[in-house]
Amino acid sequence: MISTIGGQRVSGRIVETEAYVGPHDPACHAFGDRRTERTRCLYGPPGIAYVYFTYGMHWCLNAVTCREGYPAAVLIRALEPLDGLPVMRRRRGDVPDTELCAGPGRLCEALGITGKWNGVPLQRGPLRIVRSGGGGAGKIRVVRTPRIGVTAARDWPLRYVVAQTRWASRPSRRLSVAR
DNA sequence: ACGCAGATTTTCT
DNA sequence: GAAAATCTGCGTT
Numbered sequence: 001m002i003s004t005i006g007g008q009r010v011s012g013r014i015v016e017t018e019a020y021v022g023p024h025d026p027a028c029h030a031f032g033d034r035r036t037e038r039t040r041c042l043y044g045p046p047g048i049a050y051v052y053f054t055y056g057m058h059w060c061l062n063a064v065t066c067r068e069g070y071p072a073a074v075l076i077r078a079l080e081p082l083d084g085l086p087v088m089r090r091r092r093g094d095v096p097d098t099e100l101c102a103g104p105g106r107l108c109e110a111l112g113i114t115g116k117w118n119g120v121p122l123q124r125g126p127l128r129i130v131r132s133g134g135g136g137a138g139k140i141r142v143v144r145t146p147r148i149g150v151t152a153a154r155d156w157p158l159r160y161v162v163a164q165t166r167w168a169s170r171p172s173r174r175l176s177v178a179r
Numbered sequence: 180a181c182g183c184a185g186a187t188t189t190t191c192t
Numbered sequence: 193g194a195a196a197a198t199c200t201g202c203g204t205t
Contacts, residue, residue, distance in 0.1 A: 018197070027197065029190095038190065055198045056187025062197090075197060105198050149197055169198095 001079065001122075001129045005112035008087045012079030012101050012110075013132060015165045018147045019158040020062070021072045026152030030071030041119045042071040049127060051108075051118040058105030059114050063122055063129060077148070077159070078102045080167040081110070103169040 002011040023033040029052065030039045041050045041064060050062040050073050062073035079101035081088060088100045088110040101107040108114070113127070122129045141163035146154050148169065161168050 020197075029197080034191085036191075052197085053189060054196055056189075056196090058198050060197065077197090103198070147197070 001076070001111075001127070002083075003111035003113065003128075004126045005117070008084060008112070010081075010084030010087050010111055012081045012083075012107070013167075014076055014078075014129070015080050015162040016076075016078035016168045017160050018075040018077055019065075019072070019160075020075065021158070022066070022070055025156075027147060027150040028071060031152075033071075039071060042073055043069055044119070047122055049117055049120050049122055051113060051115055053115055055105075059108040060104040061108055061111075061113050061117075061127075075104055076107065077104050078161075078167055078169045079107050079110075080165065098166060102167060106169075 001014060002009065020028040022028060023030055025031060028042075030042050035043060038052060041048060042062075044064055045068040046063075046065050048064050050064050051059055052062075053059055061076045063076065064073045066072040081097060081100050085097065085100065089095070091112060092100055092106065092110050099106065101110050111127075117127055120127055142160050143163050144157050145159045145161065146157045147159045
């Protein structure tokens, strides 16, 4: 994905995501069909950003999926930094490369994402998610684990991590193979 | 390398 | 008023 927020181009390859699926997912913000100001974009058309604030200091980016009216989204949890590492470091501080975008709050800070970008389209504009550019997508192995920081529905593993990547928010040791 | 607690504020009960 | 889709720093092993 690519961010040109603030006139600075930075990009990275998505290596870790989590799914939050509908009003019957106990971990979903819209569990129990909660239509509130915060979850408004979750119910919107697919392909837009759902950005929320949590733990008093962190922003998290989701891509809204499924159909309009059905609250579902994919949380972007980690990126392999590709372009604009100096810009990321300026925003994140002088941390090791592996910690620049490893975690939903971290990657939002590295990309300059705040609540201001809630509801923007992700196909065009300053925040874009594009198909992997020739990086051998389709050949990669993806593993599946329980979602992080989620106590509800631990038996419903909806976290997806590129196998053996060093860029995830935590190591993916021995895990079941997805898909 | 690992575990724990503190930070900090939005959102909803 | 409590909990939260987290991160960091500091303590101990």
